[in-house]
Amino acid sequence: MIRPIAILVGLGFSIVVLLSFVTGAYTWATEEVQPAAEYEFHLAPHGPEGGFAHDGPFGTWDVAQLQRGYQVYKEVCAACHSLKYVAFRDLAGLGYDEGQIKAEAASYQVPGIDPNTGEATFRPGLPTDYFPSPYPNAVAAAAANNNAIPPDLSLMTKARHHGPEYVYSLLTGYGPIPAELEQEFPEFETPTGLYFNRYFPxxxxxxxPPLTTDGQVSYAEGNPAPTIRQMSADVAAFLTWTAEPKMVERRQTGWPVLGFLIFATILAFLAKKQVWSNATPGRKDD
Incomplete structure (x- = not known):
């Protein structure tokens, strides 16, 4: 009697776990972005035409795109936004060698201590250092940005629903207030110091707008033309990498693991059939 009860309990637990997983996966895949604004003119984010190379269960990093995205971050975004969870040595994941990483790190000034006086100072960065903040503290950041502290971008694509698409849409979503919005909501206005963006809640x-003109960042020969949309897609891909640098490797590891689990389940089922094939009919457990 104990064995059937244990089997039923285990089966029930497995069914609950499976239903929870299926329900969560379905919700994640189909849930619509709910606008946080009272205006219906807020648009759901979208990615570039053709999507990102890392999209989907079989997606891979486009290393050339990640390098272009890093260039856009360095030349445009780094003026206001930090990457405090990314170390210079992590750039090895973008295909940079040791010498290039050392040169990149040395091009930044990071906080340090004067060994002679013990006073705070700045020194060239080392590969083990993390990307420094462009501001010494939050007060200075707010003072330089109309009382709005620029967020750290290390995990931005994980902090926003459909993060890569959100970043891409936000960078390409600046423009004038649509006439239909002014007509339906006459009271709507963009205060001084703010900028209209249909993808912001x-x-x-x-x-x-950080990207204002095509060619604002000069790409090396052989790369796509640096249009605003191309630069936006590149930096969105780069920020996806900073948030989940092991995403592709995790997926690639997951498929063999899933295959092994399926194989092991089949073996366990066949073993169970073999073990119980000679069981005496009608036998009762003690």
Missing amino acids: NLNLAMA
Whole structure:
């Protein structure tokens, strides 16, 4: 009697876990982004035409795109936004060799201590250092940005629903207030110091458009033309990598593991059939 009860309990637990997984996966795949603003003109984020190379269960990193995205971050975004959870040595994941990483690190000034006086100072970065903040503290950051502290971008694509698409849409979503919005909501306005963006929940964003003209960042020969949309897609891909640098490796590991679990389940089922094939009919457990 004990064995059937244990089997039923285990089966019930397995069914509950499976239903929870299926329900969560379905919700994640089909859930619509709910606008946080009262205006219906807020748009759901979307990715570039053709999507990102890392999309889907079989996606891979486009290393050339990640390097372009890092260039966009370094030349444009780094003026206001930090990457405090990314170390210079992590750039090895973008295909940079040891010498290039050392040169990149040395091009930044990071906080240090003067060994002679013990006073705070700045020194060239080392591969083991993390990307420094462009501001010494939050007060200075707010003072330089109309009282809005620029967020750290290390985990931005994980902190936002459909993160890569959100970053791409936000960078390409600046523009004038649509006439239909002004007509339906005459009271709507963009205050001084804010900028209209249809992909930001309340439509008004404190960040000025960081990418304003095509060719703002000069790509090396052989790369796509640096249009605003291309640069936005590249930096969105780079920020996806900073948030989940092992995402592709995790997926690639997951498929063999899943195959092994399926194989092991089949073996366990066949072993169970073999073990119980000669059981005496009608036998009762003690």
